[in-house]
Amino acid sequence: METLALGIDIGGTNTVFGYLTPDGHLTNRTVLPTLAREGGERLMGRIAEQALAMLGAAPVPVAAIGVGSAGQIDPVTGTCLFANANLPGWTGMQIRARLEQATGLPVTVGNDANVAALAEQRFGAGRGVENLVCITLGTGVGGGIISEGRIMTGHRGVAGEMGHIVVEAGGAPCPCGMQGCLEAYASATAIVRRARAALPHDPASVLNHVEPLTAKVIFAAAGGAVPDPLAERIVAETAWYLALGLASILNMVAPELILIGGGVSLAGEPFVDRVRAHLETWAMTRGRVRLALCSLGDDAGVIGAAAQVLPAPTLVCGGTDR
Template sequence: METDVAIALDLGGTQVRAALVRDGRVLARAAARTDLGGPEAVMRQFRALVAGIAPAGTPPPGAVGMCAPGPLDTVSGIVDHIPTLPGWDGFALRDHLSDTFGLPAVVENDGIAAAFGEWTHGAGRDLHHLVYVTVSTGIGGGVVVDGRLMHGARGMGGHVGHFTLAAEGPVCSCGRIGCFEAFAAGTAFGRRARAAADRDPASHLGRIAARETVEARHAVEGARAGDPACLALVAEEAAYLGSGFASLLHLYSPQMIVMGGGVSKAFDLLEPGIRARIERDAMPPFRAVPVRPAALADDAGLVGVAALARAATARTPRPPSRGS
């Protein structure tokens, strides 16, 4: 018996996640560190995760959806290239997903899926124009314009981390110089925190560096404790984010920017600096547009791709089961 439950899968560079989702609510979930042995190894991981959250006797879900980093051609369902995951170039992800689970399958860029989740069930509900930005290992996102989820040619729209923020600067994961992602992603924030620790071994971050690798979260923890160097790092991160967000306001004229991803856990610390930079850099009509944290937090992509998979079920014939 088919139900309104969908399997939602999230392919990340460090973690894979699986969930059962019904109407925007995560019913069960499981996660594991990503197997870097390639697509077939990861597909085995997903089968095991789903088996753990949907044991024998569970009513079969009606669809399966996976969100993944890109570039990902969601029209053909084929991975173009994932900089953080070797061996996936040219992999027919949607076909393998459908064959693995015997269900209609949808594959979507992780940022676009999260944007859809926040638009339909999160902070952007009832809006007609929305930009979602996930700030984590990289920067991705998705855009809603005129009440429609923007996909672009080959479903590759919404790569909001890859416009040039400065002509000179760090090299991005995509290979270009000066991308928004290269300046403001969590990895860039972490690099600046490690550099600060190296400059002053006796500092808060320097003492952490003596026992473990300094990451962005250590700078956030230090800022919450009032450490001046950490507060300066948070202010710098907020300025980069605010400059990037101002450009996105000009490009898409949204009613709201929603910020998700791991760095958004420090939103309360970052928001004043983000707002100050937007007020400095944005043209007057855009300065009052609110920036809000994602309401669904880490579940935005899972909720979004589940909703997209269920919507596709109505127009996609169900494939035969393996036993038929």
């Protein structure tokens, strides 16, 4: 009988559930609003309730539950060490203990960005690659490191916070409290902030007439038939800052492949080409760079959550050069 895992991806806006087969097939994908403002206890209750309902309705018995959660997650204890204001009352939540108690099944918990990287490595753009880094550029910048086919968790599970690599000493303030972090330059939020700051000095830019101003709009204005010079500059700077951050990652963990995901990645291959061009100019990163876009989109979280509790597929040949 085929094994199934139940995956649960807990985010600040939505919580996604689904069954995953060992070959990466996601079924019965179910999205519930997280309703974070109701607090951690209520959220835990709703998650346990939905998990029980899905376990009861599963087509074959579910072997285990894998959870990916926003926040700093200790994978050893399955506890949320810290969650920001997007998930009030989630700090200290004993996710694993509570779900094991409710369902009687073994539960594994990881950070959402880390498990998304695992999903890309098992079933997405990084399939068959043993050492990869997945960086997600969205409202913030997050990521996960897969080392020899496994999530690199670091002490207490907080490795892979690559959004807080400093790319500009004494630079723009970051939500983490530091200055000059990659997140403060390359997140969608930061791209819009940098454009807004430049607009008063560039009254001719088409961006003056766009509301709401989003990263997507800025990338579109830079990539049009007649590129807007201001948008073009913002995109070029973003690629530069991202390349600086990726250079640090490359020199530190030497991945075979770097995958770029999140909303900013919708800018696609032309943006990836710009980043790659910078990395190819530096002696320590030249020729070592394989950059690509993530391929699983929003489902990477729930797929990776479940993938934590499924056996890793046996690779015919690790580190394939695709």
